Amino acid sequence: MACGKVTFLIIFVIFCAFLNVNGQKSVVELNEGNWSEILKGEWMVEFYAPWCPACKALDQKWKEFAGLSPGLGIKVGAVDVTTSPGLSGRFMVTALPTIFHVINGEFRQYKGSRDKDSFTSFVEEKKWEQVDAVPSWKSPNSVQMSIVSSFF
Numbered sequence: 001m002a003c004g005k006v007t008f009l010i011i012f013v014i015f016c017a018f019l020n021v022n023g024q025k026s027v028v029e030l031n032e033g034n035w036s037e038i039l040k041g042e043w044m045v046e047f048y049a050p051w052c053p054a055c056k057a058l059d060q061k062w063k064e065f066a067g068l069s070p071g072l073g074i075k076v077g078a079v080d081v082t083t084s085p086g087l088s089g090r091f092m093v094t095a096l097p098t099i100f101h102v103i104n105g106e107f108r109q110y111k112g113s114r115d116k117d118s119f120t121s122f123v124e125e126k127k128w129e130q131v132d133a134v135p136s137w138k139s140p141n142s143v144q145m146s147i148v149s150s151f152f
């Protein structure tokens with residue numbers, strides 16, 4: 001009956017591929033070339049590194065949160081600081097993972113608990129309004145920060 005198992009496996013793989021294409025919206029990868037996409041609209045962006053255990057713990061929850069993002073009217077992004085080191089300088093990321101809420105180019109660091117419900121209510125109930133935005137002089141798209149990022 002090995003044949004049956006193989007057939008089942010093939011069907012399963014096709015099914016998974018199908019789910020991937022038609023299923024939930026996934027996390028948008030951002031890098032040094034296209035990070036400025038986050039200046040448009042509303043985003044939640046995670047800075048992570050593949051070696052960071054706390055980032056791995058967040059990974060699944062972040063993906064689930066991304067699945068909810070179309071309903072929330074936001075985009076969920078992720079920056080791998082090992083492949084985009086300039087961005088961690090630009091955004092002054094000193095700990096991993098770091099999460100930012102971005103709306104119309106305003107940045108706020110997310111310091112709540114790292115679970116899907118907290119992320120959702122942060123956006124849905126506009127809890128970010130209670131958090132001070134990163135002052136404009138160190139806003140990641142300012143000239144000063146472009147200079148800082150060139151050192152990384």
Ligand SMILES: *[C@@H]1O[C@H](CO)[C@@H](O)[C@H](O)[C@H]1NC(C)=O
Nearest residue numbers: 028029030031033034035037
């Ligand atoms: C940025 O580039 C990466 C790698 O090419 C790509 O996977 C990602 O979708 C791009 N993000 C945006 C917002 O265009």
